[in-house]
Amino acid sequence: MRDLAQRRQRDLARTDFRRCQRQHHQRHRGHGDRVVRCEGLDRLAQQIEILRTSIGDDGTLVADNRIENIKAGPGGSGQYGNAINAFRAGNAIIRGNRIRNCDYSAVRGNSASNIQITGNSVSDVREVALYSEFSFEGAVITGNTVDGAALGVSVCNFNEGGRIAVVQGNIIRNLLPKRPIGTAPDDDAGIGIYVEADSSVTGNVIENAPAFGIVAGWGKYLRDVAITGNVIRKAFAGVGVSVVPGAGTALVNNNMISETPRGAVVGLDHARAITTDLSVDGAQRYAQVVIGTNAVR
Numbered sequence: 330m331r332d333l334a335q336r337r338q339r340d341l342a343r344t345d346f347r348r349c350q351r352q353h354h355q356r357h358r359g360h361g362d363r364v365v366r367c368e369g370l371d372r373l374a375q376q377i378e379i380l381r382t383s384i385g386d387d388g389t390l391v392a393d394n395r396i397e398n399i400k401a402g403p404g405g406s407g408q409y410g411n412a413i414n415a416f417r418a419g420n421a422i423i424r425g426n427r428i429r430n431c432d433y434s435a436v437r438g439n440s441a442s443n444i445q446i447t448g449n450s451v452s453d454v455r456e457v458a459l460y461s462e463f464s465f466e467g468a469v470i471t472g473n474t475v476d477g478a479a480l481g482v483s484v485c486n487f488n489e490g491g492r493i494a495v496v497q498g499n500i501i502r503n504l505l506p507k508r509p510i511g512t513a514p515d516d517d518a519g520i521g522i523y524v525e526a527d528s529s530v531t532g533n534v535i536e537n538a539p540a541f542g543i544v545a546g547w548g549k550y551l552r553d554v555a556i557t558g559n560v561i562r563k564a565f566a567g568v569g570v571s572v573v574p575g576a577g578t579a580l581v582n583n584n585m586i587s588e589t590p591r592g593a594v595v596g597l598d599h600a601r602a603i604t605t606d607l608s609v610d611g612a613q614r615y616a617q618v619v620i621g622t623n624a625v626r
Contacts (some may be wrong), residue, residue, distance in 0.1 A: 337582035356450060361388040379418040384440055384464065388419035393425045401432040406511045407420075407456065409433070415441040424448045436462050436591065443467040448625045452476040455509050457483045458501075461494060468494040479508045479518040481535070485525055487550040502536040520544055521564070524590045526552040526577075530568065538564035542586070546571030547598055548599050554579045563588045567625075572596035572615045581608075582621030584594045593625040594618075597619075 341355055374456045376396045379389045391413055393614045410432030415421045416439045424447045428435040435451040438444040444461060450500065451458045451473060458478035459595075461468035463486045475481045481501035481584035484494040508518045511608025516525065519539030522530055525546055535542040542561030545554040551571045561567045570579045586593040588594045592606030596615060608625055 337462070339373045340430060340568065343575070349613060358565065359403045361390075363390045363392070365390065365392045369399075370395075370397045377413045379415045379421055381417040383443070384417045384422055387415075387441075387477045389415070389418060391423045391426065395427045396431075397427075397429045397495050399431040399433075401509070401511075404511065406513070407419070407433050407437070410456075410509075411435070411437045411482065412454075413437070415439070415444060417441065417444055417531060421445070421495075422447075426450070429432075429453055431455065434529040435478075438462065438465065438468065440464040445469045446471075446473065447518065450474050454478045455505065457510065458508045459483070460551065462491060463488050464490045466490070466493050471495065471497045475499065475507070477503050479505045481521045481525060483523045483545070484528055485523060487525040487547075487552065491554070492528070494528040496522055496528065496530045497532050500531045501533065504540075515600065517544070519565070521561070523552055525550050525553070525557065528554050530554070532557045532558050534560045535564065536560075536562045540565055541569045542567050542589070544597070545570045546576055546597070548573050549575030551579060552577035556581045560585045561576050561587070561589065565589065565600060566591035566594040566595050569595050569597045569602060570607075573598050576617060578617045578619065578622070579581065580619045582619070584623045586623055587626045591626075593623060594620055 339529045354497050370460040396412040399412050403409050411434045412428045412431050414437045419442045423436050426449045428451045431454040433456040435454050435458045436446050440463045442465045458475040459478045459482045461484045504519050504520045521535035521538045521542045523544045542564040568581050593603045593608040594605035
């Protein structure tokens with residue numbers, strides 16, 4: 330049994346891929362692959378793909394690679410132009426990679442439960458830098474730096490079952506006001522961190538966000554989100570929380586929020602702010618939004 334397991338596992342290490350037309354490493358139904366210490370520059374589609382025909386345990390490790398200049402050559406709205414893409418691959422670990430200049434995302438987890446995205450250095454990506462989307466349960470996104478993206482971290486699609494995340498200890502700054510041409514026209518941009526359900530957002534630093542530092546919920550798709558201990562600076566609004574009928578509970582407490590002209594904490598109807606600053610004395614209250622003691626200036 331041990332020999333069989335070893336034969337199923339593939340390692341790719343210390344490999345240099347430059348100016349190639351399509352994927353560098355594409356794996357279907359992985360069995361604990363390792364893609365480590367490789368260098369990929371000037372890709373026309375994407376760099377590393379972990380693909381499965383059905384959702385399941387995968388366990389691929391993608392670590393300590395350098396990936397730059399990834400283009401969305403074939404087009405689409407996010408199918409191409411990503412540095413690392415994990416599709417239906419449970420328990421994938423993506424850590425310690427240096428990623429720069431991507432048309433879309435640095436790391437895109439689609440229906441990838443228990444994904445870990447940790448300790449990556451990301452700059453100059455033009456859509457969501459770090460993504461956990463669609464039918465997943467469990468995402469840990471910690472210790473990353475993002476400098477330049479339309480949206481820093483997105484943990485979304487509660488409507489598809491996407492839930493449970495920890496977003497902690499990331500530095501996210503210099504967000505872009507728009508996503509690339511080809512994405513849905515109502516897709517948000519200029520946001521540091523976006524979450525929807527059963528998630529903790531803590532200890533992050535966000536600076537220079539044209540829209541929001543942190544957003545919780547999309548319409549009624551909000552449940553049990555805690556936003557605590559973050560530093561938000563120079564955002565149009567600090568924290569946005571969905572307050573439409575049917576939206577669930579969010580806690581906003583113990584954050585440092587400064588230079589946010591639209592307000593430190595505001596209520597949202599989807600992408601639109603519909604309240605004044607909920608953090609000030611005498612502001613309207615919503616039973617499902619618990620606002621504690623935040624330092625606002």
